[in-house]
Amino acid sequence: MAPRATLPKWLMDERLFWRVAQPALYFLGALAVTLLARRLLLGWLRRRAQPRSFAAVLLATIRFPSFLWSLAIALGLSLRFVDMTARQSRLATDAIAIFVIVSFSLVAASLAVRMVSAYGERQGMPLAAAGLTRALTRILVLALGLMALLAYLNISITPVLTALGVGGIAVALALQDTLGNFFAGLHILAERPIFVGDYIRLESGQEGVVTDIGWRTTRIRTLSGNVVVVPNTKITSGTLVNYSLPEPAGTVDLAIMLAHEADPDQVALIAREEALAVEGVDSKFTPLLLCDPGALPSHLQLKLVVRIHDQTQRGRILSDIRMRLLRRFRREGVPLPNPELARYWGDPYRS
Numbered sequence: 001m002a003p004r005a006t007l008p009k010w011l012m013d014e015r016l017f018w019r020v021a022q023p024a025l026y027f028l029g030a031l032a033v034t035l036l037a038r039r040l041l042l043g044w045l046r047r048r049a050q051p052r053s054f055a056a057v058l059l060a061t062i063r064f065p066s067f068l069w070s071l072a073i074a075l076g077l078s079l080r081f082v083d084m085t086a087r088q089s090r091l092a093t094d095a096i097a098i099f100v101i102v103s104f105s106l107v108a109a110s111l112a113v114r115m116v117s118a119y120g121e122r123q124g125m126p127l128a129a130a131g132l133t134r135a136l137t138r139i140l141v142l143a144l145g146l147m148a149l150l151a152y153l154n155i156s157i158t159p160v161l162t163a164l165g166v167g168g169i170a171v172a173l174a175l176q177d178t179l180g181n182f183f184a185g186l187h188i189l190a191e192r193p194i195f196v197g198d199y200i201r202l203e204s205g206q207e208g209v210v211t212d213i214g215w216r217t218t219r220i221r222t223l224s225g226n227v228v229v230v231p232n233t234k235i236t237s238g239t240l241v242n243y244s245l246p247e248p249a250g251t252v253d254l255a256i257m258l259a260h261e262a263d264p265d266q267v268a269l270i271a272r273e274e275a276l277a278v279e280g281v282d283s284k285f286t287p288l289l290l291c292d293p294g295a296l297p298s299h300l301q302l303k304l305v306v307r308i309h310d311q312t313q314r315g316r317i318l319s320d321i322r323m324r325l326l327r328r329f330r331r332e333g334v335p336l337p338n339p340e341l342a343r344y345w346g347d348p349y350r351s
Contacts, residue, residue, distance in 0.1 A: 027078035034070035042066070057118060061111045065103055072096050097152060105145025109138045133189065184232035185215040194218070194235070194242055199311040202230065203238035209312050223315040243311035249282065252314050254321055256289075256302040259335035264289075267302065267334060274324040275306045280317045282307040299337045 042059065049056035076096045079089065113134045150157050194200055194210050200220065201207035208222040218235055220228045243250060258267060268289040275287045285307035304325075308317050329336060 023078045026080075027074050030077040031070060031074035034073050035067075038066045038070050054115065057114045058111060061107055061114060065107045068103060069100065072100055094153075098149065101145065101149050101152060105142055105148070108145065109141040112137045112141050181216040181232045184236040185213070187236050188213060188218070188232060193240060195244070197312070198242050198244035199314060200243065201241040202234065203240070204234070206230070243314065248311055249307065249309050250311050251285075251305055251307050252311075252318060254304045254306075254318055256304055256325065257337045258300045258302065258329075259337055260300050261335045262300055263334075264300075264302075266332070267329075270328050270332060270334070271302075271304050271325060274328050275304060275321050277324065278317055278320045280308050280310060280313045281321075282309055 042063065045055045045059040049059050076093070079092050079096075116134050116137050147157060188194065194213070196210050196213060198210045199208070200210060202220075206220065206222070206228055208220040208228065210218065211221050211227065212219040214232075216232060218230050218232055220230060222228060256267070256271070271289050272287045275281055276283055281287075288305040290303045290305065291301075304321070306317075306321070308314060328334075
């Protein structure tokens with residue numbers, strides 16, 4: 001006869017069987033509950049997820065980690081029914097807690113970075129500035145997670161903070177200008193006084209189109225095509241004129257100097273016709289010709305105000321208007337000021 005198959009000894013021993021089976025059953029039951037809760041949560045987020053919304057970002061971030069959290073919670077609950085020594089129980093609990101803290105910190109950092117990226121895309125944040133903001137966000141969240149882990153392990157962080165404080169003072173003194181520009185860059189990103197593509201004028205007189213806003217410097221392309229690199233502290237500490245706000249379109253003015261013998265009505269007619277003939281000038285806005293109170297005794301000083309569609313073209317538009325007026329005045333015989341007394345023909349950027 002063939003030998004009769006026998007069951008393992010631990011299955012024959014009822015007490016030993018339940019010592020093994022009971023924690024396994026508790027684990028499976030707890031896992032079923034946590035997975036059900038996970039499925040309901042993900043389904044709720046999926047129904048509310050819109051492109052670039054918080055629900056969509058959260059759903060993409062926790063989809064896989066939530067499964068690991070379900071396993072960790074179920075395992076932690078089932079360990080309560082396992083016959084272990086106090087030291088073994090403590091080690092198992094600590095291992096699960098450390099896993100949860102570390103994984104939660106990584107997920108929180110990823111979630112924060114995704115939210116910052118989505119916000120940067122909506123606000124049109126420059127790539128360099130967006131990358132810096134994401135890096136700072138990740139470091140901050142991970143640092144908070146590390147502090148939470150050290151606090152759970154009863155490790156004092158006072159010596160670490162003291163060392164960082166002393167080292168931070170030394171670094172701040174050595175990199176004072178760099179840090180000043182760095183925080184000025186953060187201020188520009190938060191306050192948003194300028195955007196890439198804006199036409200601005202600095203207190204120093206430099207003006208042009210903003211091409212890049214970095215963490216230390218801002219780059220401006222002048223009318224001549226040169227790129228001016230401006231430290232961010234110069235922008236935040238000085239007076240700044242942003243011609244592109246609140247909208248790209250706006251008014252510009254041009255100073256016109258003529259002899260007192262000039263006919264104001266004739267000058268007004270010529271100025272309007274020539275201004276409206278320039279590309280980029282808003283034809284729906286009637287150019288205004290105003291008398292400037294700053295006239296010299298031997299000159300008639302007027303101010304032509306026109307509306308343009310794009311402030312980034314103000315230099316070209318004002319130059320075209322100035323040249324057309326000069327040719328037209330000479331052709332029509334409009335008396336111009338004495339060149340020995342008038343040292344300039346208008347100022348295209350006077351405000």
